[in-house]
Amino acid sequence: MQGDDLIIETVLLAGKIMIENGADMARVDDTLSRIARNAGIYQPKIFETTTGILMSIPERKSSQVEPILKRTIDLEKVSLVNQNSRAFQAGQITLMELHDNLVKLNVSTPFFSFWLQLLAAVGVSCTLMLMYGGHWQDLFATALAGGLGYGCYYYINNRLKVRFVSEFLGSFLIGVVAVLCVRVNLGEQIDMITIGGVMPLVPGVPITNAVRDVFAGHLLSGMSRASESLLSACAIGMGIAVVFRFM
Amino acid sequence: MEFILMQVICCYLATLGFGIIVNIPHRALNSCGWVGVFGWITYLALKSLNLGTMLANVGAALVIGLGSMIMARKLKMPMILFNIPSMVPLVPGGQAYRAVRNFAFGNDLKAIYYLVQVTMIAGSIAMGFFIAELIARTYFQAARRQKSK
Structure with missing residues (x-):
């Protein structure tokens, strides 16, 4: 997986994790468009609600939908996605690494016992x-x-x-x-x-x-x-x- | 003095406890507790000046909003991590409880009185957050303009 597919997949995954775990929409919007812009998309179009996210890259005519079915509360995941997005912006990790980190933190973030x-x-x-x-x-x-x-x-x-x-x-x-x-x-x-x-x-x-x-x-x-x-x-x-x- | 000390300790622990329930990162727990304490002290102070419950809630929410904004900038974390646990002591639990109790016993008029109070308090907390956001936005815009000059 690479190119546009990887960008859209990463953005949607980040959005899914944030919304599922109780982030506010202004923050989600900000983080997602930041990731997309840092991945080299000039004007990403992202529409998010509490039940689903839509993202499209206008000049390349590709888009995807991600439904969000469950809603829990885990603010540590929100904060971790934010951290990873910052690291990506600073150039410390590549897009592929960002994607892998997101997949990892989605399943293995420790909760208080x-x-x-x-x-x-x-x-x-x-x-x-x-x-x-x-x-x-x-x-x-x-x-x-x-x-x-x-x-x-x-x-x-x-x-x-x-x-x-x-x-x-x-x-x-x-x-x-x-x-x-x-x-x-x-x-x-x-x-x-x-x-x-x-x-x-x-x-x-x-x-x-x-x-x-x-x-x-x-x-x-x-x-x-x-x-x-x-x-x-x-x-x-x-x-x-x-x-x-x-x- | 003893009263204030007890209130501060209790508020710190309550904020911390709610932070653990919603699983905020370990790094943020301490500062989150302090934001909650400052909000609650503002609430108590405004209330002891006889300014009314609504104004006390607006003031407390304003302090919490500004405090969590500062902490969010300092620790580079989303603002809601500090916002959510700190505002829990302000939630009109007592009034909501009395409304439910009166509904259950059939005293509808009294229940509606308490329900109106719950709505007004929730509205004033929202108002406080809104004012905090407004202040922060104006401040950051002014700072940016200063920088670009």
Whole structure:
């Protein structure tokens, strides 16, 4: 593979990795056109949305489409693609090496281990509960709710690959744990325990990206991300509401 | 004093924790925590001056936006790495929770009151980011013009 094919393939792969792992569109646009221009294309035409990328080289009449079907969150990959693009611009690596690096980092970027993530989720729950004015007595219950909720979310998300269902079940579990903890006198305020426990599930990446995309003029991506975060928020809210309605 | 110290430590840990959940690079974790702390301190300061929740959120988001821009330039990394974990403490979780709770119990009017608050807070965070972007863009353009002269 060489010439135009290699350029288009590399650009599309870079875009695919970035969008799949939660980069904002202005950044994707910038990186992709940079790679294309550094590979010697005068005016690359690139159109990207959250569900697919289109790229064409106008004067040579070649173009390709790349659909994007899955969406996860892994900001380290975004940062690595960015690093590689910078190295390519500085002339430290060739286009072929850039392509190989992208293929490699797409499959073998280390993620923080599950236990560290669980610990982080517990940390987020407890500290935010204290920051919002909760009592120290609720610390243990919040840790339990946050940890169990995030564990459930993570496990189901990895198994079923449906984000909204896992968010619903995770927040449902958090609500149940909060209510039970207060019933057996392990905690005092159901409100604070639940708010703290739910915080690790907050769709922070889609919210931030939605705002940034809309302001950068990528209306299509901005709206789709806004609706994604709205759906996530609704799923979390439904989980909690079910607990309150029936317990 | 004790209160502020506890808030700073908690905010640093919370930002760090969310950073681990979304898997940002190890190199960025520390500076990301500090951006979050500065944002939250701005929020607390503006709120203790009785300027209202919305203005406090705008100010905090502005500080986070500018802070993450500076860190992104310094570490040569995308800006969203710093943006996303730092804004998590500002997310109107409490109000959203009360809205859901009131909907579940059938107090629709109260629930809508909280829902409006959630929307306004989310809007003011977006506003803060927008102003930060505007300032940065003007500054960089001015700097570029200075250089080309």
